[in-house]
Amino acid sequence: MPSADPTLSAAPLLQVKGLTIRFGELTAVDGISFQLAAGETLAVVGESGSGKSVSALALTRLLPPPPACRLGGEIRLGDRDILKLDEPMLHKIRGKEIAYIFQEPSSSLNPLFTIGSQIGEAIRLHRPDVKDPVAEIVRVLDLVGIRDPEKRHRDYPHQLSGGMQQRVMIAMALVCQPKILVADEPTTALDVTIQAQIIDLLRDLKKKLGMSVLMITHNFGIVHGFADRVIVMFRGKIVEEGPTEVVLRNPQHPYTKALISCIPRLGQRQERLVTIDYSTLAP
Amino acid sequence: MFSEITRQQFRRFRSIRRAWVSFWILVVVYVVSLFSEHVANDRPLVMRYGGNTFFPTLKFYSAETFGGRYRTEADYLALEKTPEFLAQGGWMLFPVIKSDPLRSYLKEDGSPPLAPSARHWLGTDDSARDVAARLLYGFRTSMTFALVLAVLSAVMGIIVGGIQGYAGGWVDLAGQRLIEVWSALPFLYVVILIGSIYGQTFGVLLFVFLLFEWIGLSYYMRGEFYRLKHQTFTQAAQALGAGSFRILYRHILPNAMVPVITLFPFMLIGGISALTSLDFLGFGLPPPTPSWGEMLQQGLKYLYAPWLAFSSVIALFSTLLLASFVGEGARAAFDPRSSNAIR
Numbered sequence: 139m140p141s142a143d144p145t146l147s148a149a150p151l152l153q154v155k156g157l158t159i160r161f162g163e164l165t166a167v168d169g170i171s172f173q174l175a176a177g178e179t180l181a182v183v184g185e186s187g188s189g190k191s192v193s194a195l196a197l198t199r200l201l202p203p204p205p206a207c208r209l210g211g212e213i214r215l216g217d218r219d220i221l222k223l224d225e226p227m228l229h230k231i232r233g234k235e236i237a238y239i240f241q242e243p244s245s246s247l248n249p250l251f252t253i254g255s256q257i258g259e260a261i262r263l264h265r266p267d268v269k270d271p272v273a274e275i276v277r278v279l280d281l282v283g284i285r286d287p288e289k290r291h292r293d294y295p296h297q298l299s300g301g302m303q304q305r306v307m308i309a310m311a312l313v314c315q316p317k318i319l320v321a322d323e324p325t326t327a328l329d330v331t332i333q334a335q336i337i338d339l340l341r342d343l344k345k346k347l348g349m350s351v352l353m354i355t356h357n358f359g360i361v362h363g364f365a366d367r368v369i370v371m372f373r374g375k376i377v378e379e380g381p382t383e384v385v386l387r388n389p390q391h392p393y394t395k396a397l398i399s400c401i402p403r404l405g406q407r408q409e410r411l412v413t414i415d416y417s418t419l420a421p
Numbered sequence: 422m423f424s425e426i427t428r429q430q431f432r433r434f435r436s437i438r439r440a441w442v443s444f445w446i447l448v449v450v451y452v453v454s455l456f457s458e459h460v461a462n463d464r465p466l467v468m469r470y471g472g473n474t475f476f477p478t479l480k481f482y483s484a485e486t487f488g489g490r491y492r493t494e495a496d497y498l499a500l501e502k503t504p505e506f507l508a509q510g511g512w513m514l515f516p517v518i519k520s521d522p523l524r525s526y527l528k529e530d531g532s533p534p535l536a537p538s539a540r541h542w543l544g545t546d547d548s549a550r551d552v553a554a555r556l557l558y559g560f561r562t563s564m565t566f567a568l569v570l571a572v573l574s575a576v577m578g579i580i581v582g583g584i585q586g587y588a589g590g591w592v593d594l595a596g597q598r599l600i601e602v603w604s605a606l607p608f609l610y611v612v613i614l615i616g617s618i619y620g621q622t623f624g625v626l627l628f629v630f631l632l633f634e635w636i637g638l639s640y641y642m643r644g645e646f647y648r649l650k651h652q653t654f655t656q657a658a659q660a661l662g663a664g665s666f667r668i669l670y671r672h673i674l675p676n677a678m679v680p681v682i683t684l685f686p687f688m689l690i691g692g693i694s695a696l697t698s699l700d701f702l703g704f705g706l707p708p709p710t711p712s713w714g715e716m717l718q719q720g721l722k723y724l725y726a727p728w729l730a731f732s733s734v735i736a737l738f739s740t741l742l743l744a745s746f747v748g749e750g751a752r753a754a755f756d757p758r759s760s761n762a763i764r
C-alpha cells in the first residue's frame with residue numbers, strides 16, 4: 139500500500155517537463171511530463187519500445203551525446219536542470235542522488251571483480267569519508283538479504299544466482315543512499331518466484347529508507363500494491379496517469395485496458411493470451 | 422589481485438603441457454642468455470694467480486696484472502699456457518663455451534669456416550668466430566628485441582585501438598583511415614632510409630619496427646573496447662557516476678586483455694623473424710653484432726660448411742616453434758571462443 143503521502147511534501151523532488159528524446163529522425167520520447175515526490179513510488183508501464191528506458195536514462199543524461207541523441211524539455215532535480223549541467227556535476231548526481239538497477243543482473247556486474255570490490259567502488263566514488271568500507275559492504279549486503287555477507291562479499295558474480303546478483307545490484311545502488319532509485323524492469327530477467335522476492339525486497343527497502351522509487355515495467359501485475367501512482371506510456375507519449383488504485387480499477391485509455399487485461403489472475407484460467415489490437419489505438 | 426576467471430585461465434594454460442613446457446624452455450634459455458658473458462666467454466669465470474683470486478668475466482684486468490707488458494686486457498687463453506703461469510700454480514675455470522662471440526680464433530689450423538671440434542662445438546664462421554657463442558648472444562639480441570618491441574607495440578596498440586573503440590564516431594573513422602594510409606607505407610624502404618640516416622642501431626631498428634608493429638593489435642583492441650563500452654556492466658558503472666578514466670582502466674581494459682595475451686607470443690615470433698630477415702638482407706644490426714640473420718646468410722654462402730646453415734636454421738626454427746606452441750596454448754586457454762581441441 140502507499141508508503142508515504144506525496145501531497146505532504148511541497149515541491150516535488152523530480153520534475154520532468156516536456157521531455158523529448160530523439161535519435162536522429164526517430165522520436166523515442168515525445169514531450170512527456172511527470173513528477174516524483176520525496177518518498178513516492180511511481181510506476182512507468184508500457185510495452186517494450188515505448189520509451190521507458192530512454193526516459194529513465196535521460197534523468198541523469200546517460201544517453202549518447204548529440205548528434206546521436208538529442209534531448210529537449212526540462213528535468214528539474216531540486217533547483218537544478220539536469221539538461222543544463224556539465225559532466226562533472228552529472229557524475230556527482232549519478233549514483234549519489236539518482237541510482238539505477240537494470241534488467242540484466244548477470245551482465246550488470248564486472249566479471250573480473252568480487253561483488254564486494256564493486257560495491258566498494260560505489261563507496262569510493264560517493265562516500266570517501268567512510269572509514270571502514272568492508273563493514274559498510276557487509277552491512278548493505280545484509281540489508282538486501284544476502285546471507286553470510288562476511289563471506290559472500292568475496293564472491294565473484296558468476297558464483298551467484300540471478301536473484302542474488304540482482305540483490306547485489308540493489309546493494310550497489312543503495313550504498314550511496316540515493317534520493318531516487320530507478321529500477322528498469324528489475325525482475326524481467328528472473329524466474330517468477332525470484333521476481334516476487336525482489337519486489338518484496340524493494341518494497342521493504344523503500345519503506346525502511348524512505349526513498350523515492352521509479353519502477354519501470356511492462357507488467358501491470360507488479361504495480362499493484364507497490365506503486366503509489368502509475369504512468370502509462372505508449373509510443374513515446376504518456377497516455378494515462380493517476381493513482382494506482384484508480385488506474386487499475388477504472389482505466390480510461392484502451393491501451394491501458396489492454397495492458398491490464400494481460401495480468402494473469404490467480405484461479406482464473408486464461409484460454410488465450412490477450413493481444414493488443416493496434417489499429418484501434420493509433421493516435 | 423587476479424580474479425577467479427583469470428586464475429582459471431592460467432590453470433588451463435598450465436594444463437596444456439606442450440605450451441607450458443615450451444614456455445619454460447624459452448624462459449630458461451632466455452634467462453641463461455641474459456648471462457651470456459658467463460656462459461660463453463674466453464675469459465675465465467675464476468682464476469688463481471700468484472696467491473690471488475680473480476673473476477675476469479666480471480672485471481677487467483690488464484695484461485700487466487699477470488706479468489704482461491701491456492695495459493690492454495689480458496689474453497687468458499694465451500696466459501693459460503705460459504710456463505710462468507703454470508709455475509705459479511695458477512689455474513683457470515672457463516665458462517661452458519670457451520669463446521667470445523666477437524673474437525676470431527684464427528691461430529688454430531685450417532682456414533675458416535672451421536668444422537665443429539672439441540674446441541668449437543658448432544664450428545666457426547668465416548671469420549673464425551665461434552658459432553655456439555654467436556648463437557647464444559644472437560638469441561639474447563633477437564629475444565630482447567622482440568620482447569621490447571612486443572611490449573611497446575602492445576601498449577601502443579592498446580592506446581590507439583582503445584581510443585578509437587571507446588570514442589567511436591569521427592575519431593574512430595579518421596583514425597581508421599590514417600592507419601590504412603600508414604600501414605601502406607613500404608616498411609623495407611622506411612627501414613633502409615631511416616637506417617642509412619641514423620645508423621642501424623638497436624634503438625633505431627626498434628623504433629622503425631614499432632612504427633608498424635602496433636597496428637595489428639590496435640584492430641583487436643578497437644573491437645574489444647567498442648564491445649565492452651556497450652556491455653551492461655560498463656553502463657552500470659556509468660550510472661553509478663564513474664568517470665571515463667575509471668571505466669576505461671577498471672571495467673574495459675582488464676576485460677580487453679585476452680587478445681593481448683593470446684597475440685603476444687605471435688608478436689614475439691613476428692619480431693624475431695623480422696629482425697632475422699633484416700639481418701639476413703644486411704639492413705639489420707651492423708656487423709660484428711652476433712645475429713641469426715647474418716649467420717643464416719653465411720650458411721647460404723658457405724654451403725660446403727653445413728654446420729653454419731644447420732645451427733642457425735635449427736636455432737631459429739626451434740625458437741619460433743616453441744613460441745608458437747606457447748601462442749597456441751595461450752589462445753586455447755584464454756580465448757573463450759576457441760575450443761579446447763588443442764592438448
Ligand SMILES: Nc1ncnc2c1ncn2[C@@H]1O[C@H](COP(=O)(O)OP(=O)(O)O)[C@@H](O)[C@H]1O
Nearest residue numbers: 161166184185186187188189190191192193202
Ligand atoms: N541508443 C539508441 N539509438 C537509437 N535508438 C534508440 C537507442 N536507444 C533506444 N532507442 C529507441 O528508442 C525507443 C525506445 O526504447 P526504450 O526506451 O528502450 O523502450 P522500452 O520502453 O522498452 O524501455 C525504441 O524505439 C528504440 O529503438
Ligand SMILES: [Mg+2]
Nearest residue numbers: 190191322323
Ligand atoms: Mg527498456
